[in-house]
Amino acid sequence: METNYKNDIDAPLYKPIYETGKGFYVSVTILLAIVIWSAYMFFTQVAYGLGVTGMNQPVSWGFYIVNFVFFIGISHAGTLISAILRLSKAEWRRPITRMAEVITAIVLAIGGIHPIIDLGRPDRVLNVFTAGRLQSPLLWDVTSITAYFTASTVYLYLPMIPDIAKLRDKGGKLVWFYNFLSWGWHGSEKQRKTLNRAINILMVMVIPIAISVHTVISYIFSMTLQPGWHSTIFGPYFVVGAIFSGIAALLIVMIALRKVYHLENYLKEIHFKYLGTLLLIMSLLWFYFTFSEYLTGVFGNEPHEMDIIMYKFTGPYALFFWGMLVCNFIIPVVILSFKKFKKIPGILIASITVVIGMWLERLNIVVPSLANPRMNLPVGFYVPSLVEWSLFLGGIALFILGYILFSKFFPLISIWEIEEGREGVHEIKERIHSYMPDKNSD
Amino acid sequence: MKSKSKPTLSVDRSYFNRPVFIAQLVSLLLIWFLVIGIALWIKNLISLSLDFKDAPGVSIAISIVAVPIFFTLASVLTYVFIGLHKEEKKRFDNSGEMEQ
Amino acid sequence: MPKWTMVIDLNKCTGCGACMSACKMENNVAIVEPDEARDGRIMFWMDMLDEHEGEYPDIKAKWIPKPCFHCDSPPCTRVCPVHATYINEEGLVGQIYSRCIGCRYCMAACPYTAKVFNWYEPQWDDNFKKCFNPDVSVRMKGVVEKCSFCSHRLIVVKENAAEEDREIADGEYTTACAECCPANAISFGDIENRESEVFKLSKSTRAYKMMEDLGTEPKVIYLSYRE
Numbered sequence: 036m037e038t039n040y041k042n043d044i045d046a047p048l049y050k051p052i053y054e055t056g057k058g059f060y061v062s063v064t065i066l067l068a069i070v071i072w073s074a075y076m077f078f079t080q081v082a083y084g085l086g087v088t089g090m091n092q093p094v095s096w097g098f099y100i101v102n103f104v105f106f107i108g109i110s111h112a113g114t115l116i117s118a119i120l121r122l123s124k125a126e127w128r129r130p131i132t133r134m135a136e137v138i139t140a141i142v143l144a145i146g147g148i149h150p151i152i153d154l155g156r157p158d159r160v161l162n163v164f165t166a167g168r169l170q171s172p173l174l175w176d177v178t179s180i181t182a183y184f185t186a187s188t189v190y191l192y193l194p195m196i197p198d199i200a201k202l203r204d205k206g207g208k209l210v211w212f213y214n215f216l217s218w219g220w221h222g223s224e225k226q227r228k229t230l231n232r233a234i235n236i237l238m239v240m241v242i243p244i245a246i247s248v249h250t251v252i253s254y255i256f257s258m259t260l261q262p263g264w265h266s267t268i269f270g271p272y273f274v275v276g277a278i279f280s281g282i283a284a285l286l287i288v289m290i291a292l293r294k295v296y297h298l299e300n301y302l303k304e305i306h307f308k309y310l311g312t313l314l315l316i317m318s319l320l321w322f323y324f325t326f327s328e329y330l331t332g333v334f335g336n337e338p339h340e341m342d343i344i345m346y347k348f349t350g351p352y353a354l355f356f357w358g359m360l361v362c363n364f365i366i367p368v369v370i371l372s373f374k375k376f377k378k379i380p381g382i383l384i385a386s387i388t389v390v391i392g393m394w395l396e397r398l399n400i401v402v403p404s405l406a407n408p409r410m411n412l413p414v415g416f417y418v419p420s421l422v423e424w425s426l427f428l429g430g431i432a433l434f435i436l437g438y439i440l441f442s443k444f445f446p447l448i449s450i451w452e453i454e455e456g457r458e459g460v461h462e463i464k465e466r467i468h469s470y471m472p473d474k475n476s477d
Numbered sequence: 478m479k480s481k482s483k484p485t486l487s488v489d490r491s492y493f494n495r496p497v498f499i500a501q502l503v504s505l506l507l508i509w510f511l512v513i514g515i516a517l518w519i520k521n522l523i524s525l526s527l528d529f530k531d532a533p534g535v536s537i538a539i540s541i542v543a544v545p546i547f548f549t550l551a552s553v554l555t556y557v558f559i560g561l562h563k564e565e566k567k568r569f570d571n572s573g574e575m576e577q
Numbered sequence: 578m579p580k581w582t583m584v585i586d587l588n589k590c591t592g593c594g595a596c597m598s599a600c601k602m603e604n605n606v607a608i609v610e611p612d613e614a615r616d617g618r619i620m621f622w623m624d625m626l627d628e629h630e631g632e633y634p635d636i637k638a639k640w641i642p643k644p645c646f647h648c649d650s651p652p653c654t655r656v657c658p659v660h661a662t663y664i665n666e667e668g669l670v671g672q673i674y675s676r677c678i679g680c681r682y683c684m685a686a687c688p689y690t691a692k693v694f695n696w697y698e699p700q701w702d703d704n705f706k707k708c709f710n711p712d713v714s715v716r717m718k719g720v721v722e723k724c725s726f727c728s729h730r731l732i733v734v735k736e737n738a739a740e741e742d743r744e745i746a747d748g749e750y751t752t753a754c755a756e757c758c759p760a761n762a763i764s765f766g767d768i769e770n771r772e773s774e775v776f777k778l779s780k781s782t783r784a785y786k787m788m789e790d791l792g793t794e795p796k797v798i799y800l801s802y803r804e
Contacts, residue, residue, distance in 0.1 A: 092690065154680055155719025157678075166525065169539050170531060172682075173682055179543075182546050186546070215497050225560070226564050230557060230561070233553050236549075244546065409788065410626060529660065
């Protein structure tokens with residue numbers, strides 16, 4: 036391809052688009068195989084019925100709902116980093132925003148499919164449109180996830196326009212495609228103003244939408260009468276958990292991409308240090324909410340609630356419950372509190388354990404309340420089947436696949452924002468001066 | 478540090494490419510269709526809840542919050558589209574060549 | 578407007594399970610294979626709770642038939658996303674099988690675990706198919722179902738009453754379980770009708786409802802000397 040991106044100061048950011056190594060083809064093949072396998076498993080479920088899963092009465096919700104909440108939770112990575120950091124003018128967000136926004140877009144799509152996978156009659160999903168009830172928390176979910184998906188896609192797309200224009204100008208591959216998407220951008224003052232205004236509107240809009248998404252997902256549980264679910268803390272608890280798992284997932288993605296695409300110059304120690312601090316704060320916040328939740332339950336000693344709490348503390352789910360506490364609180368706090376451990380390998384371990392721990396938290400919310408029905412009915416059990424494991428793996432594979440494919444067409448780090456940061460040092464200095472008290476003129 | 482480098486390739490860069498512009502317009506119209514479709518769907522659900530007397534207040538409250546969000550998103554996209562193209566067309570008309 | 582209520586006298590109930598079988602036969606409820614049943618997939622519209630207290634030989638056993646309670650403030654209808662479960666003016670909580678999308682939210686929301694799900698396409702032996710009740714639709718896989726207070730019988734009773742231009746008599750519309758209980762432990766009728774048996778029984782000092790404090794207003798009243 037005749038393009039001289041190599042002379043560009045940001046050449047490493049263009050490299051994945053213009054050069055494709057063997058690793059790409061190998062990973063895409065493997066991931067595609069996993070996705071096709073899980074599609075086949077889903078097909079068997081549609082053909083035979085939900086009986087192929089491990090769900091039963093009373094545990095009528097299992098992996099699909101757990102993964103639904105889990106994937107949508109991870110989508111909060113984009114909003115926190117992109118919108119909140121942009122809003123607070125934190126300059127260190129510049130190399131991170133695009134990666135975060137891409138996570139959100141892909142993971143929302145995957146998470147949004149999960150309730151459909153969970154349906155007994157997915158062929159009737161259009162009944163939601165013809166006969167739906169907006170009174171049902173599930174429909175609140177449909178509305179808010181659609182709103183968030185649309186908003187975050189627009190919020191991903193708009194800041195991509197200047198970069199797409201750069202790719203169009205490089206004149207390598209797919210010029211017509213970049214021309215189509217760049218909407219005639221060429222960086223003039225008026226265009227910049229328009230775009231910045233639009234991004235500002237979006238960045239303020241996207242934050243309440245994102246908070247509403249996970250709050251509304253928590254309402255699916257908290258609007259029922261079931262012990263362990265009917266808790267007023269669920270709204271904020273889920274949002275905090277989502278941001279927590281979102282940051283951890285973002286860190287994993289950043290570390291992986293930094294290794295694979297040699298972005299060491301762009302994703303430096305300091306970015307990980309700052310995000311690591313945020314992860315630590317979220318871990319403490321998450322623990323605060325969890326502690327409140329269980330202290331309230333244990334202190335009240337209401338019999339049905341205690342059944343569920345003991346099921347988690349000492350019963351069949353003890354491993355998952357205490358494992359969750361270790362993964363979400365003990366390991367991250369230990370690693371992230373000490374400078375010695377708070378390097379990239381340590382942060383990677385902390386992030387992986389947080390992602391696992393947050394998945395366990397979703398499991399601990401969904402299954403124990405269902406497995407302990409009232410009225411002295413026998414305690415239920417849940418063993419996920421091959422179909423459910425395959426679809427779980429398929430969801431993860433689809434996410435990684437989507438990400439890799441994105442990196443082939445668009446830069447993973449916002450090139451124009453890096454340029455803006457490089458060139459805007461003077462303005463930033465002025466801004467910081469304006470925070471300090473004014474000097475006396477004489 | 479060097480200022481940003483502009484590549485100087487001789488690639489045909491006629492920014493105002495008619496078919497591409499029409500494709501962009503069509504995609505924007507599709508987005509409006511989607512948004513209007515969502516509004517119609519929610520209106521359908523509201524009328525259903527009125528028929529069944531099934532707490533219509535909830536449906537109306539949700540629609541008051543949700544529908545404007547979609548319309549705002551579509552409007553922002555339209556604003557950016559018009560803003561970018563207006564400026565671009567003006568420049569293309571002023572001089573057929575590229576300039577900084 | 579009638580309000581259909583069931584009264585179950587636990588002091589008469591022997592736990593024989595005739596109500597459970599009658600219900601399955603009457604409503605074409607699917608028969609589930611033994612290993613599936615063991616895995617929690619069994620389908621009982623009328624379930625039987627058994628509670629045992631004490632050690633042998635001083636065991637106190639309680640047998641509690643549990644149909645759907647047809648709550649007046651049903652938690653299940655509130656959460657259904659497609660109007661597939663609903664409560665009608667006569668207090669019957671219905672299920673529209675052809676609209677249900679199988680999300681199982683109502684199953685998760687019911688505090689009494691009254692609903693069951695068709696995890697597979699229901700299968701019947703050819704001989705059993707001869708015993709199908711023609712008044713009740715056969716469900717397909719992937720939908721939720723539950724006790725309907727044999728509302729198909731109500732339709733027939735209403736048609737007869739309309740033809741003969743008269744009111745429905747007390748006891749004319751009754752459920753399969755009430756009809757076949759050998760101990761006459763289950764009574765069914767209209768609690769708005771002050772002459773009805775259920776009304777009189779509901780005034781008993783032994784009367785109580787399950788988990789009333791949840792605010793579900795169940796319409797199945799249990800009579801028992803002890804809780």
